[in-house]
Amino acid sequence: MEDDGGAVVSDRATFARTLDALKREGSNVLLVGAAAGTHERVCQRLLGGTNRDTRYRLFVTTEGDRLACENADSDAAERIRTIDSRAVLETETESATESGVSSLGALGIQILETINEFDEDADGLEPSALRVCVGSLVPLLQEYDAETVFRLLHVLTARVDRSRGMGHYHVPLAPDHDAVALFEPLFDAVVTVRSRGGTDEQRWHLRETNTTTDWLEL
Structure with missing residues (x-):
């Protein structure tokens, strides 16, 4: 993203303090750019380690994702959930008309219910204990219009904020793509x-x- 007139921060200490504030208060981060391997490295850092008893992780995968949840600490397995969005969407599409809930809406409900379960299990999530990773949004953008995906993201980011968690969402597209501008x-x-x-x-x-x-440099 080109500088749009805001200040440029080169002081790593200042930047680190800002990130600490995001962890305390809850935050949602949009990851853009076409370098897939680099997405994975940033993803791992935002997820944090699995050695904290209070950390809960939710992976929302999409077709072709390479999210590294397979190597999660087995001791924390009960605090790690993976939702296969492709499977949810295929299952819900057939019943969407009858229920009045779109397939994408059903995906959102399942994500929210999972976060609610984490919250209940933890008897109230601590700041930054919730880590949510949403894989590439490109497959969703290929099937749904950008405004529909925006509405899903609006609901999810608000829920992560409410739990003071940290969510990150992958959009491996150029920073000046129309969808990126809409989601920002x-x-x-x-x-x-x-x-x-x-x-x-x-x-x-x-x-x-x-x-x-x-x-x-990463």
């Missing part, structure tokens, strides 16, 4: 990733303070 207002930060000269890099744009980091 829902998020606290937009992270652009790239691979340049064999080096994976990320650049954060923090919407509340209108600041953008330099390119940071």
Whole structure:
């Protein structure tokens, strides 16, 4: 993302303090850029380790995802859930007309119910204990119009905020894509990733303070 007139932050300490605030208060992050391998590396960092007794992780996968949930700590398995969006959408499409709930709406309900179960199990989630990873939104954009996907994201980001969790959502498209522009207002930060000269890099744009980091090596 090109600088849109906001300040550029090159001080890593200042940036780190801002990220700490996002963890305490809850946040949603949009990951953009076409470098798939780099998406995975940022994803792992945002998910955090599995060695905390209070951390809950929810993976929402889409067709072709390579989310690394298979190596999760077995001791934390009961606090890790995976929702296969493709399977949900295929199952719900047939009954959508009868129930009055769209297949995409049914996916949203299942995600919300899972977060509610986490909240109940934890007797109230601690700040940043909830980590939600939503895989590539491109398959959804190929089947539904962008405004419909926007409504789903609006519901999910609001729920993550309510639990003061950390959600991140993958859109492996160019930062200037129309869908990225539509989704941006829902998020606290937009992270652009790239691979340049064999080096994976990320650049954060923090919407509340209108600041953008330099390119940071992963």
